[in-house]
Amino acid sequence: MCQSINKKKAVLDAKIDTSASALRLHLLEKELEDLEAKVRATKQRIQEEKDLIAGSRQEAEALTSELKADLAELSNLSKQVVPGADEDDEAVLVEVDRIRLDAIAAIDAFLQ
Known part of the structure; x- marks a missing residue:
């Protein structure tokens, strides 16, 4: 027990x-x-x-x-x-360049 x-x-x-x-x-x-x-x-x-x-x-x-x-x-x-031909743009640029050269020539002539 x-x-x-x-x-x-x-x-x-x-x-x-x-x-x-x-x-x-x-x-x-x-x-x-x-x-x-x-x-x-x-x-x-x-x-x-x-x-x-x-x-x-x-x-x-x-x-x-x-x-x-x-x-x-x-x-x-x-x-x-602006649409258009390149030839037209080139013609305008040639004309502007010619005017520029004429203006330079006129200024040179005036200064001499």
Whole structure:
């Protein structure tokens, strides 16, 4: 009977001694804390990537708007080009150059 009581007492003592269980619980809680920290860090990196993507989209939209404005300006400039033959333009330039040379010659003659 004493042996039986001693065995039961040993089992009871083992059940009462929760230090091993407490250690396992502490390790599990620490593991959970580490995992939660990793989750927070991952969420932060995800948000940073989303912000980067959003910024890139905004920059792309701004550049697209600038490009459209430049193309519109170019289109307007091309409409301002006076159509005609190059020979007509060259004749005007020759005439203007002749007038310039006559003016220089007149100034030289006046100064002498």
